[in-house]
Amino acid sequence: MKKDHGHVGKKYGMVIDLDKCTGCGTCMTACAAENNVSVRKDESDKERSITWIQLYQISNGKKFPDTRYSYFPRPCMHCDEDGRGGHHPSCVSVCVASATKLDPHTGIVSQIYTRCIGCRYCQAACPFDARYFNWWDAYFPKEKGLERYLSPDVSPRMRGVIEKCSFCHHRLMRAKNQAYAEGRREIEEHEYITACTEACPVQAITFGDLNNPKHKVHELIQLPTAFRLLERLNTKPKVYYLSTKDWVRRLADNYRPGEFKRLSKGS
Amino acid sequence: MEKPDEKLGEGFLSSLNDFVPPWLDLRSTLSTGFFLLAGFIAALVVGWILFPMILYSKQPQPINFNHAVHIDEESGIEGETETEKCLYCHEFREDGSFAGIPKIDKCIECHDDPESSIGETLEEKEFLQNYVAEEKEVSWFSYYRQPDCVYFSHIAHVNMGKQECFVCHGDHGKSEKIPVYQQNRLTGYSINIWGKRLSGWKTNTWDRMKMDDCAECHTKTGHEENNACFVCHK
């Protein structure tokens, strides 16, 4: 039965090439546009603005003119474990109302706004700051008419609940519907990609099934330049990064003096 | 204390007193019981009869629709199975999404000419004049509209899961008269979602359309994986 639905062993994940990433921010706008994220008057309040995928600017700390900037695009990591091998991500195991769950058949961590009671325990549990609380009601003043661009694929959030990146799960559903309409049960690799993957103008983002040898991501995460954020916490993120630059790789995790291993190649 | 019935009561009680243990104050016990019971019954009435009447608003549909006639042989709506007949009007779009209640132009496909023979009854005439002739959409109330947070794929259930329409919609497709639309004033849900029985008691699969009912069926038919939250929530 399960096989019929092609769920078995699927593990959707993302690979972001930081050497390609230019920090243009298209992924952030694409995400906001795709997922009906509310835009408030003051988005410079980074403690409260909602950005499912967020660009962190990093610097190599050198003096002018040797300074270099780079960027970490950070969606939800869709972790697999709670840090000590428990089969729930840290945020899932703490949620009081079972509002966030890890789907074993897709590897995607869901967040149900109508179930969430807004206790924010999951925010405390997430070391990636990937979870966002709706401090205000969604901002769509009638006189502006901006609600006209809202997509029916994603339900707008009410205030007082947590929201986060869903790997554009509705796109998976859309792809499946299309496949069903054509009498297929399985979907192709290109049929389900996230909005940020699709939008990235330098094709820095790759999305697919990490478990499927035919998918590009499966091959990319084997590269020696591949790494993940805060791997030592052992939360098993499904978002990987690529970079040949050691100063960038160094910033992906905490290292005590001498612990960091440089790449043989690259600078 | 001169009222005769009082006296009678006294007499009656005192006669009873012989049968009950002396430490029990019969009079006070009875009165206590009486008031408790009164309150109890009053509450039941409020909860079971008054409350539902207040909770749901009733709106009639703009115009009646006779499903029975349409799925009837003569109607010319093709389809081997009932489901196929339903799909004739409640169709799937190319991308697999479900069109739901048909738009007026779907009706016009058959009822193209306002003077046509199909239109004996007064209602049909009214429909042809007010809607078909004007190409005006009928503002139907949807009995089965789930809230915005719910994602439901008809094609997954009908084409892939081979579910018959009646499993969720009952014999709605056979009805000659469409029922009055009842809406929960507080939640805005159609009464069909929670189910007509306030107790939540259900005998048929189509009596209720709550999350548990979906999950129940998924489990029964061995599709537990579809109980993952994001499968039905958006």
Place this chain on the structure above:
Amino acid sequence: MQMKRRNFIKFLVGGVAGIQLTPLPWKFTDDVAIWTQNWPWVPVPPVGAVTKEKTVCSLCRGACGIEVRKIDNRAVKIEGRSDYPVNPGGICPLGMGGLQLLYNESIRFTSPMKRVGPRGSGVFMDISWDEALDILSGRISKLRKKGHPEALAAIDGNPNESTMALMVERLLKAVGSPNYVSMPSVGDTCSMVNYLQQGTGEMMAYDLENADCILSFGSGLLEGWGSPGRVLNAWGLWHDAHAKEKAVIIQVEARASNTASKADFWITPKPGTEAALALGIAHVLIKDRLCNVSFIENYCFGYHDWKSLDGQEHKGFKSMVLDEYSPQQVAGITGLQADKIKSLAHEFGKAKAPIAICGKGKGSLNGSLYEFMAIQSLNALVGNINKPGGVLVHEAMPLSDLQKLKNDQISLRGLKKQRLDQAGTSKYPFTNSLINNFLDAILKRHQSPVDTLLVFKANPVFTLPDTTACYKALKKIPFIVSFSPFKDETALMADLILPDHTYLEKMDDLVCPPGLQYPFYGLTKSVVDPVYNTENTGDAIIRLAKKIGGSVAESFQWPEYEDVLKTRASGLYSNGKGLVGYDASHPVWKMQKAGNRAAPDYSTFEEMWEAIKTGGFWFTAKHNYQNYSSIFKTPSKKFEFFSLRIKSAIDIAAKQKPLKKVLKDLGVAKNADEACMPHYSKDESSQDSTEYPLFMMPYEMINLASEWAPNPPFSNKTLLDNQLRNDESFTDINPQTAKANDLKQGDRVIIKSLAGRIKVRVNITEGAMPGIVYLPLGFGHTAYDEFLKGKGVNPNDIITTNRDPVSGQIVWWNTAVKLIKV
């Protein structure tokens, strides 16, 4: 009494017990919770049928392909498209936010309007289209009756090649006014360079994808330069993990922009000395024999010293460069080390297909003529012109001209009058229009020579330097008409609004996106029915002309704007080598290099036009490489290091006045020979460094709209909070500069120049060059809604407008300023 109360309590107790056995408490609890899940004030997007419309984004000149996803008739998402040549798939953050411009009622004009409140207050009254057009045509006709058609002027932001630009210019010509002024853009300088050195006034066409070394003089490859979608895609190709040989990117810029940070080499000369650096590189290339001798000897003019017909000796490029631009000399000018310049030159010289590109930032600001000539000369020195991976030379885009326009006596008399901006005079022989001169002319005269100003797709009050001057000038003009769909600063000063559709509601063309290496024609279409009572300006102009009547009406015979577009597009058909279909697996840069010979994928004009209307594009991958003998249209029929056109301009002028005066008028500091060649001269404009010790440089970001189109709210999410915090924007300064002015991170500071003063907060970063104060362009709107209005400051407020030699264009990067701690 006592008794009664007890009974009541008993009654209640019973009731409480009873109610538990009814659904009331349970269902109520549940329903209230469900109510919170469906709060009436949370919007619920209506469901419907999904459709996708392909079109082209025209928020900038880049002409990226986009696909708009619609639910019934509602546009819900803009996405890239892979079946489109310019940008396979990706788009920029601004294009992604387009729907917020389409649907944001508070920044759009919902109908034609006339001013009722005081100027600039933005108080308007709705009127009908007919009334609006009557008002305007009446006014124009009156001017013509009075015999002053030249008192009608237009500021046009449409790209020069676009059909809309032709329409506007045609309207003015038909009416009889020479005062058609277009907004400055890098294109002006580029085509001028091409005109002087290659003889064709075309845009630069860089074959970036096939190049293996990009030497960028401040071009913001990652800040939106050229056609953002295309350049960013090229960037992706250059850095592909699987690419065989990766291209080397060298960024010459005085700020750690994203491009500089991500480039392989980052060179930081003093701003304004880029020309010297380019010539220094030229010096090394020549000295170390790194240049393509055969190309230089056969197809270049003015490399060696030469003798003109009058027997006069003239200095050549080679000797000038060797004499004056040795690495040491250049090091002195630019503040770089000499050997750094050497190694840089070698990196460039030894590459197979090196390109030196020009145009700072997004390339929306025009550049310095001599700097661009110097940079283009580098491409000539390595002979990488009209080769794969080089700078391609094209003939003009094969678009047909509009039929000859009719002029009556009035208009002919008007057209004889001199342009207010003096463009094309002996002062600015090669420039088409100079908006800053135009504004000065208005300011200088006691009464404005312009009676009626039409503004198209431009917001000069915000985007031009020295905004106060611009504001004053516009205020002097008696009557301003804005065709903007948006309530921008300039539109708020207008007396009459004839709102255009937004780019998602109208059909219009985009010709030759900047920097693209093949002829390209894009066509936008109406993906949604116009949301408000607006009208395509093209149609509005036609109707206006008809209302004016006479020869003006005869000059606009078309029923509607689409017919104008078709008329021009007919040339694409007759050109006979175009394609309207595209297959992502065969990118144009590969097809072109492989010498594509594919026949057109259409057989009739109608077929082609329909295809363009649905697909949105026409392009040709056929290119005639090399054939140097015929491509250069210069007087010498060669690539000119020494521009004979400048020389003849000087000679002609020298007949009336002394040579010294001529050169002074041209703004050239050097002698007559060097005036004809790319050279560096320190600009005198810089004020005394004691009063204003620092320089202010505006910079552009890809996620902040700084041109005509407003910034979509979405991109506010992408701004860092050391760029904008609450309503205050930041200036980037180096720790040294901060120390010198004892400033700490986040301090508030006033930046003062001769033109004005602005208040910002300080962001201390090693990415800034000491002694320079950086300000982002795009902040500081005084119009629009809460998402834009009053957020940050506009550097244009304090930029002092100096003019570039010969071209006379505005110079942006040398405003002397000082910091005053608050």
Place this chain on the structure above:
Amino acid sequence: MDSPILPEGVKRCSLTTFLILLLPCFALLAWGGLSAVLCLWKGLNQTNMSNVFAFALWIVFDLAVIALGAGAFFTGFLTYIIDRKELKNIINAAVIIGFICYSGAMAMLGIDIGQPIRGWFIYWHANIHSMLVEVSFCIGCYLIVLIIEFVPIIFENRKLNEIKPIRLIGHNLHEIMAVFAATGAFLSFFHQGSLGGMFGVLYGRPFAAREGFYIWPWTFFLFILSAIACGPCFTILCTKLTEFISGKKLVPDNAIQTLAKISGWLLSFYIVLKIIDTLGWIYGVVPRAGMTFMDFYREGPYGVWLVVCEILICGVIPAVMLMIPRIRQNGTWLVVAGILNCTGIVINRFVFIVVTLAIPVMPFDRFWSYVPTWQEWGIGLAVLGYGVLVYALSYRYLPVFPKEKELNIIT
């Protein structure tokens, strides 16, 4: 004028003075009420909490009062299960304080969550893996227990006691109080523990994360210990305060001393474990996360002084003081020790909540600071006001201290 309902044979100030004394409480309650309305009506944007500071002032208050309120169940445990008779003279006070702390905490939590109306989802859609669920269940139940324990004390009010059925109920409840004491003790052990567990299980936050036993991180046990170590001290402080204000002796010394002694021993035991735990953390969890001890105390106001304060000044010192009979028998020193003890525990809770969240985990993330708004203070302090009010009312109208009469014979 309210004399008929005052307890018999005791002296109380006049109603007017009483009300005047309580004015500050009413003020606090008004302030809190306004804040609450704003937060419920407009949402939590009224606070300075953020996506970084998901938990803040309110949770600190919650955990603090719940720890201090632990006196109730622990004293109950000692009185009824261990059967320390002398504690009967203070148990009432302990119960009332407990009730105040827990009801206050619950009220505050109700406002703290983003969707109060959905609060019951915690119970209905409970996720058994979540420590916070364990907390909610236990606190919920324990609050009921406290009410049941409080009710008979209320029924002892002179007027109420005249009513026969009430007298009966009150009496019978007294009989079976041991049962509730046992239940209360059981429940409390668990929620005090799971409150600690809440932070110990944050494996994404090396600052809070701890190893543990089975599903319980060490913080689970440390929180229980710290709670029962400071709870009794807080009870002592409250009675001392009452004695000071009323200017009477209310509780026989032996009761106080018993509590003080036990509290002292528990505290010392706790501190030892706490030190071991901290060392284990420094040499286990922290290096594994690739950090050093100092990494956590570099930024903002949070320096090593926090550790010194918590463990040394407010831990070891009071522990020693309370264990030495001569010191704890001196009233002043007893109070000092008590205050230090309670402060230490409050600091511990503060550190686990605020500092944990303030320290970024991703190397390129940054440190944020947080200052509560007046609305947050309002609600926090309202709980204080509410506490004083309830306590004062109980003291005035109920025979809270059984020995009060004989300790102060009115001549």
